[in-house]
Amino acid sequence: MRRHPSLTPWIGSAALILASASLTGCDGFGGASGTPDHLERTTDPEVLQRGERLYQQHCIACHGAQREGAEDWRQRNPDGTLPPPPLDGSAHTWHHPYWQLKDMIRFGAEARGGAMPSFEDTLSEADAEAIIAWLQSHWPDEIFEAWTRYDRNHPTQADWEEAMGEPWVTHPDG
Numbered sequence: 001m002r003r004h005p006s007l008t009p010w011i012g013s014a015a016l017i018l019a020s021a022s023l024t025g026c027d028g029f030g031g032a033s034g035t036p037d038h039l040e041r042t043t044d045p046e047v048l049q050r051g052e053r054l055y056q057q058h059c060i061a062c063h064g065a066q067r068e069g070a071e072d073w074r075q076r077n078p079d080g081t082l083p084p085p086p087l088d089g090s091a092h093t094w095h096h097p098y099w100q101l102k103d104m105i106r107f108g109a110e111a112r113g114g115a116m117p118s119f120e121d122t123l124s125e126a127d128a129e130a131i132i133a134w135l136q137s138h139w140p141d142e143i144f145e146a147w148t149r150y151d152r153n154h155p156t157q158a159d160w161e162e163a164m165g166e167p168w169v170t171h172p173d174g
């Protein structure tokens with residue numbers, strides 16, 4: 001079989017266009033080729049300052065000034081709830097994909113029998129994103145890397161639920 005000679009350059013440039021489209025794509029969930037913004041560390045000082053301010057206002061009382069959590073955070077309280085864990089990268093916060101971290105911060109853990117209150121009426125999604133950006137700016141590089149891999153494996157609630165074989169409950173009433 002003989003190839004038409006003029007076809008080859010055409011295929012070459014089409015591949016180039018596709019390659020550059022995927023390089024510039026950063027629209028989050030839009031396509032398989034794009035890199036979601038949250039998989040890069042935020043360096044925008046405004047976002048980080050906002051995150052720090054909100055953390056100090058709403059989170060510091062339980063999670064600590066150095067984001068160290070409660071001392072015995074692995075030991076359940078007498079009522080069966082867990083104490084506030086560290087958010088400094090030393091615990092398992094990296095084991096929650098981005099959508100789930102945002103969900104936890106905005107809606108708390110009461111729907112799952114946990115003691116963290118809901119901030120639904122206080123914090124917007126952008127507020128939660130700023131807090132996460134600030135928290136993650138303190139995580140060791142290898143923890144942030146591990147988190148990006150975890151996030152890629154469970155990019156949506158549906159993916160997570162399928163992998164875990166259980167529903168993710170956000171509100172006490174389901």
Ligand code: HEC
Nearest residue numbers: 058059062082083084085092093104105109114115116131
């Ligand atoms: C009244 C205390 C309290 C406050 C205030 C609080 N938390 Fe929590 N937080 C907890 C507890 C308790 C847990 C553990 C919940 C569970 O899994 O049972 C938790 C869990 C978390 C987790 C999951 C961590 C992990 O490793 O699984 C994140 C993320 C988190 N909190 C972020 C925040 C942020 C951000 C704020 C401020 C907007 C905040 N928390 C305010 C008590 C609190």
